[in-house]
Amino acid sequence: DADVTQTPRNRITKTGKRIMLECSQTKGHDRMYWYRQDPGLGLRLIYYSFDVKDINKGEISDGYSVSRQAQAKFSLSLESAIPNQTALYFCATSESGGANQPQHFGDGTRLSIL
């Protein structure tokens, strides 16, 4: 079983709909992250959480919200989806303890907004 699981893997929806992407992990890591990937732009950080009570905005948080329901679960919501939110979304986790801790990624959710 994957250590970082994202659901759904693919989603097509319409403009204005509310969407939730879910992430769960079995690695026991405190830190969790949501990124979006667009061609030619690499990965950009949307939100991150260093523990259940600590949630922070990343560089592109407008139009998104998150919920850290437990240490193992971190969900991303698009309250009213728009076409330019069409992208590949990744969840990641890492241990606490310093800048040299690598991040561990799920396989991504491909989201298309029509």
Next chain:
Amino acid sequence: GDSVTQMEGPVTLSEEAFLTINCTYTATGYPSLFWYVQYPGEGLQLLLKATKADDKGSNKGFEATYRKETTSFHLEKGSVQVSDSAVYFCALSDSMGGTSYGKLTFGQGTILTVHP
């Protein structure tokens, strides 16, 4: 703010050719540096890392050396294989403390295709 710049792609090589993917960075403090690889349909996987100046990270025949004087972390492999075809991302993790501690900043990615 922190930033990472990778060489433009895509890069197309024949099997057994030498690979270099350039990466330079801008950061305050003393970041840790990473290379991640993304195979088709999958998430990113850590390929190698270096945490201080002059450190060399290595894995699966790939190497990269943390060069503080040139703010670079170029990825190299002496003989690529078809199975190395993937997207490669250079990234840095800030080290200044506070609430941003440990966040990754990524380059734009370089697509590598290796032909038999």
